[in-house]
Amino acid sequence: RKEVEQDPGPFNVPEGATVAFNCTYSNSASQSFFWYRQDCRKEPKLLMSVYSSGNEDGRFTAQLNRASQYISLLIRDSKLSDSATYPCWGNYQLIWGAGTKLIIKP
Amino acid sequence: EAGVTQFPSHSVIEKGQTVTLRCDPISGHDNLYWYRRVMGKEIKFLLHFVKESKQDESGMPNNRFLAERTGGTYSTLKVQPAELEDSGVYFCASSQARGEFYGYTFGSGTRLTVV
Numbered sequence: 180r181k182e183v184e185q186d187p188g189p190f191n192v193p194e195g196a197t198v199a200f201n202c203t204y205s206n207s208a209s210q211s212f213f214w215y216r217q218d219c220r221k222e223p224k225l226l227m228s229v230y231s232s233g234n235e236d237g238r239f240t241a242q243l244n245r246a247s248q249y250i251s252l253l254i255r256d257s258k259l260s261d262s263a264t265y266p267c268w269g270n271y272q273l274i275w276g277a278g279t280k281l282i283i284k285p
Numbered sequence: 286e287a288g289v290t291q292f293p294s295h296s297v298i299e300k301g302q303t304v305t306l307r308c309d310p311i312s313g314h315d316n317l318y319w320y321r322r323v324m325g326k327e328i329k330f331l332l333h334f335v336k337e338s339k340q341d342e343s344g345m346p347n348n349r350f351l352a353e354r355t356g357g358t359y360s361t362l363k364v365q366p367a368e369l370e371d372s373g374v375y376f377c378a379s380s381q382a383r384g385e386f387y388g389y390t391f392g393s394g395t396r397l398t399v400v
Contacts, residue, residue: 268388270388
């Protein structure tokens with residue numbers, strides 16, 4: 180059983196649209212969750228953290244649902260530069276998922 | 286603040302040779318992790334140091350891989366002898382505590398190619 184499950188995508192979204200994707204986790208030991216952004220052939224970089232119910236930062240909103248064991252990421256007014264892969268992670272997780280690939284089209 | 290640095294950034298070696306990867310974590314981060322990403326697949330955990338002690342090495346694939354963290358500072362990951370399937374990107378990450386508040390900070394990785 181994988182520690183996280185994410186739709187690998189790609190999500191093809193027109194510029195300016197809103198897009199959301201989820202990440203379900205199985206390791207209930209994790210208390211903190213994070214969305215990372217990974218560009219092709221680069222290391223993952225922290226995008227947002229979420230400890231309680233949710234966190235908002237500009238166009239990005241992350242939410243945590245402990246009862247259903249998933250976190251979500253919402254991107255509003257998407258930009259071409261948002262094109263990347265978005266892996267999620269919990270702090271007791273050993274295996275990172277491959278992430279959800281997002282492609283913003285002009 | 287300097288980030289996590291890894292050296293070398295790229296390494297191409299022949300099957301059977303030895304390669305040593307180095308990771309310098311963020312100063313003050315007791316927790317250091319090694320991960321590996323094989324082409325197109327997930328990033329997989331290799332091992333976790335707390336200071337100089339191996340907290341969890343359950344992800345190490347076999348005894349050809351040896352990790353050390355002398356004095357709880359930088360860490361090395363040695364592959365000896367290297368096999369073709371060892372090719373991939375090796376990431377190092379460090380964190381305060383178990384990454385509860387700030388997550389992990391990753392280095393830019395070492396791309397290892399075994400030919």
